[in-house]
Amino acid sequence: MAIPVIDFSKLNGEEREKTLSEIAKACEEWGFFQLVNHGIPLELLNKVKKLSSECYKTEREEAFKTSNPVKLLNDLVQKNSEEKLESVDWEDVFTLLDHNQNEWPSNTCGLKETMGEYRGEVRKLASKMMEVMDENLGLPKGYIKKAFNEGMEDGEETAFFGTKVSHYPPCPHPERVNGLRAHTDAGGVVLLFQDDEYDGLQVLKDGEWIDVQPLPNAIVINTGDQIEVLSNGRYKSAWHRVLAREEGNRRSIASFYNPSYKAAIGPAVVAGEGSENKYPKFVFGDYMDVYANQKFMPKEPRFLAVKSL
Numbered sequence: 001m002a003i004p005v006i007d008f009s010k011l012n013g014e015e016r017e018k019t020l021s022e023i024a025k026a027c028e029e030w031g032f033f034q035l036v037n038h039g040i041p042l043e044l045l046n047k048v049k050k051l052s053s054e055c056y057k058t059e060r061e062e063a064f065k066t067s068n069p070v071k072l073l074n075d076l077v078q079k080n081s082e083e084k085l086e087s088v089d090w091e092d093v094f095t096l097l098d099h100n101q102n103e104w105p106s107n108t109c110g111l112k113e114t115m116g117e118y119r120g121e122v123r124k125l126a127s128k129m130m131e132v133m134d135e136n137l138g139l140p141k142g143y144i145k146k147a148f149n150e151g152m153e154d155g156e157e158t159a160f161f162g163t164k165v166s167h168y169p170p171c172p173h174p175e176r177v178n179g180l181r182a183h184t185d186a187g188g189v190v191l192l193f194q195d196d197e198y199d200g201l202q203v204l205k206d207g208e209w210i211d212v213q214p215l216p217n218a219i220v221i222n223t224g225d226q227i228e229v230l231s232n233g234r235y236k237s238a239w240h241r242v243l244a245r246e247e248g249n250r251r252s253i254a255s256f257y258n259p260s261y262k263a264a265i266g267p268a269v270v271a272g273e274g275s276e277n278k279y280p281k282f283v284f285g286d287y288m289d290v291y292a293n294q295k296f297m298p299k300e301p302r303f304l305a306v307k308s309l
Contacts, residue, residue: 001210003026003203003205003213004022005034006026006034006036007019008035008036009037010037020135023132027234027235030203030205031223031236031237032220032221032222032238033220033221034218035125035219035220035221036217036218038125038218039121040121040122040125040219042217044114044117048193048253051108052111052253055107056249056251059107061092061169068088069085069090069091072085073172073173077176084175084176084177085178086181089178090171090177090244091179092169093165093166094164094165095165096115096165115165118193118253119161122163122191122193125219126191130144130148130188130257131145133189133235137231137234137269138269139268144227144230144268147230147265147268148226148257149259150260151262151263159260160256160258161255161256161257162255162256162258163253163255164254164255166252166254167249167250167252168200168242168249169249174244174246178244179243179250180241181296182241183239183240183295184224184225184238184299185223185224185225185256186225186287186291187224187226187259188227188256189221189223189256190222190254190256191219191255192219192221192252194212194214194220194250194251194252194253195248195250195251195252196214196216196217197214197248198214198245199214200245201220201240201241201252202242203239204239205238222237222238222240223235223237224237225237225291225299225302226284229265229266229279229303230268231267231268231269232267232277232278232279233278233279258284259284261283261288263284264283264284265282266281266282267279279303280304281308283307289306290305290306
């Protein structure tokens, strides 16, 4: 069993209806799928790969060697303990936001310009994907994006758009620690440019962990909790995790198109006659307050714990 791979370019041709159907089925049955021919230039993707790896090597690697996960794992091994570390992830990460560019890594030549261009391309792809979801869910074009951008004025987006650049370095005891603990994503649409050589990302499907197979230059799409709410449960946010590996430094660049913290999110897809909405309406910032403490716990209680409108 493998997660769906969809040719996004076919939306513009004779196979549009078939492609829309494939995306709808992937959202309903998986919450995870891979896009090929998505429109982001190959040359740009190659630069992103190269510069991200350079950045880790020159600006991040030494610090990771003395990081908390490394110290905790070393302590565990020295105690000859059979325990597994369940409170940390074997991950180096930094986050790129529009308003924190002065905090972006600055010693890797060309990284800022390249990642700025890449983020622009991914943001456009996120908008296209949300429009596809609108169409498949029977919503007006632009509905999801508008819901996420509550309070938008003069075309200035208020939605949160962040890019998390992660590396999962070789781990001497991968059975003792998680690369990234199992969770669902809190927000809207996640667009992941993952390593095309090393695996490790898995998605939970029908009680079984399935590898998200490395596919060169594909963009992995996964739906977050807010898409589940907007679709009234028709689309599900999927549990996923990253395994630690003994070999290889796995790269992962995930971009999140999430609602603004002030956005009111609730079911947009009308429940069938005689049935009720499955989710409350709430302010996304309130949901994030709950998620911050319950990220790695079952998701259903989060929807009940958040203050409803």
